[in-house]
Amino acid sequence: MGSNLWIEQNVREGAPSPIPSRFVLTYRELMTTAVGDPFECHALACALAVAATEPRPLTEALGMSRSALKAMLACHFPSLRALPVDAGPGPDALEEPDLRALLLEHRSTGAVVEEWFGAIIARRSLGTNHLWQDMGLSGRGDVSTLLNRHFHSLAQQNVRSMKWKKFFYRQLCLREDVLICKSPHCDSCDDFSKCFGDEFPLGTPSGPRETWHDHHQ
Numbered sequence: 001m002g003s004n005l006w007i008e009q010n011v012r013e014g015a016p017s018p019i020p021s022r023f024v025l026t027y028r029e030l031m032t033t034a035v036g037d038p039f040e041c042h043a044l045a046c047a048l049a050v051a052a053t054e055p056r057p058l059t060e061a062l063g064m065s066r067s068a069l070k071a072m073l074a075c076h077f078p079s080l081r082a083l084p085v086d087a088g089p090g091p092d093a094l095e096e097p098d099l100r101a102l103l104l105e106h107r108s109t110g111a112v113v114e115e116w117f118g119a120i121i122a123r124r125s126l127g128t129n130h131l132w133q134d135m136g137l138s139g140r141g142d143v144s145t146l147l148n149r150h151f152h153s154l155a156q157q158n159v160r161s162m163k164w165k166k167f168f169y170r171q172l173c174l175r176e177d178v179l180i181c182k183s184p185h186c187d188s189c190d191d192f193s194k195c196f197g198d199e200f201p202l203g204t205p206s207g208p209r210e211t212w213h214d215h216h217q
């Protein structure tokens with residue numbers, strides 16, 4: 001599908017924060033066997049590849065049940081043999097079920113892939129980097145494309161392009177009539193720059209540094 005070409009170029013040229021080699025190798029293998037919508041396969045392959053760099057089971061890293069992960073692999077990566085399906089999704093964080101429910105309330109098509117993405121986004125949102133990094137994606141643009149495709153009515157509420165993790169948790173707070181922000185109005189808040197603006201890499205980014213659409217126009 002071509003998505004691995006720009007990852008290879010990024011590795012050859014050398015990124016300021018290197019992409020883990022295991023991520024690159026797993027992503028290449030996944031995209032070689034991928035079946036289905038190219039962007040969906042790219043997003044799922046990125047999430048699988050970054051999960052594969054962690055010491056915990058894939059199911060736990062992605063927040064997916066064993067059966068859901070097996071179904072996803074069978075649907076989009078049927079030739080894959082290198083990623084064992086083991087264990088379960090592990091315990092939810094306190095806010096995770098609410099975030100998963102919020103996403104699924106706004107699913108665009110009702111397709112099963114939205115259940116998979118809902119689980120993955122909710123679990124990867126618990127990470128310490130930007131959401132695009134924690135999902136192994138190329139940048140904020142990939143996250144926006146994913147959310148607009150599969151959780152459109154929720155994504156459209158982010159009219160000021162708040163950082164996605166901040167936006168999710170603000171939505172959860174508003175649903176419960178609990179506001180933990182320093183100010184009820186974003187423009188007058190001391191943390192404005194933490195919630196809005198560019199999402200430059202934090203720590204060591206897990207995925208490629210260009211957006212998928214840069215190479216698929």
